[in-house]
Amino acid sequence: MAKLYFSYSAMNAGKSTLLLQASYNYRERGMHTLLFIAALDARAGKGKIGSRIGLECDAIPFSTNDDLYTRIVAEQTDHDIACVFVDEAQFMTEEQVWQLARTADRLDIPVMAYGLRTDFQGQLFPGSKALLAIADTLREIRTICECGRKATMVVRLGPDGRPLKDGTQICVGGNETYVSLCRRHWEEAMGRVEPSNDHA
Numbered sequence: 001m002a003k004l005y006f007s008y009s010a011m012n013a014g015k016s017t018l019l020l021q022a023s024y025n026y027r028e029r030g031m032h033t034l035l036f037i038a039a040l041d042a043r044a045g046k047g048k049i050g051s052r053i054g055l056e057c058d059a060i061p062f063s064t065n066d067d068l069y070t071r072i073v074a075e076q077t078d079h080d081i082a083c084v085f086v087d088e089a090q091f092m093t094e095e096q097v098w099q100l101a102r103t104a105d106r107l108d109i110p111v112m113a114y115g116l117r118t119d120f121q122g123q124l125f126p127g128s129k130a131l132l133a134i135a136d137t138l139r140e141i142r143t144i145c146e147c148g149r150k151a152t153m154v155v156r157l158g159p160d161g162r163p164l165k166d167g168t169q170i171c172v173g174g175n176e177t178y179v180s181l182c183r184r185h186w187e188e189a190m191g192r193v194e195p196s197n198d199h200a
Contacts, residue, residue: 002104003136006089008117008128010151010180013143015114017051019085022112031082034075035059036068038088049087059087062096069099072107081109089115092127101134114141120156120164120178122186145182153186154178163189 009015023033037049039061050056062068072084084103086092092100092113100111113135117128124132132138145151155163156178163179181189188195 002108002110004101004104004131004134005110005112005137005139006128006131006135007112007114007139007141008131009141010143011116011154011178012052012180013141013151014051014053015141016049016087017053017055018141019087019112019114020049020051020055020057023057023083023085026082032079034072034081034084036062036084036086038091039063040091059085062092064091064093064096066096067099068092068096069102072103072109076107076109081107084109084111086111086113087115089113089131090117090125090128091115092130094126094130097127097130097134104136116154118153120154121166121190122153143180145180145185147182147185149182149184151180151182153183154180155186155189165190 007015007018019035023035026033035049035057037047037059039046040063047059047061048056049059060071062071072081075081084100086100100113103109104111113131115128115131116125117132118124143151156167158164187193
């Protein structure tokens, strides 16, 4: 039986690299994969998944009003799909997550979704919330804070380089916009607690 997988992390943990590598493994064996990316993320170009280490691949851009299940069914008429991959999965709606679950359950196609768990204010994204609730398999991709601890949170930087404490949930950006931190240093950066002298 196919499953719905959700691989999540803070920023800059290598999610897109892992996605592209997994898709390549299928394609190297002559299997067809279907790749989706949130349309609002055009950092690598429209309809492209790109990684920080320079890998990239064409993908189908999706917006919140797209029916992913219908699109997958249509694509399946042209190719046997071995696996569906979704990058920036946090930007999906709850209904789109259910469409992916339907893909695994009814079409018997495994679906691997990759995305952020929380935003810069520590709140779940809608897509991530639904994936955490219904995905068959959850996997945390680890990255590290400046102190060496596991980074689970992210801060958004303003034009002055200081962490922002409010704003819209969605703002696409890279290293110039976001920094991944452990929970302790995220709380300090967000002004929720006084910074300690010991940053170890």
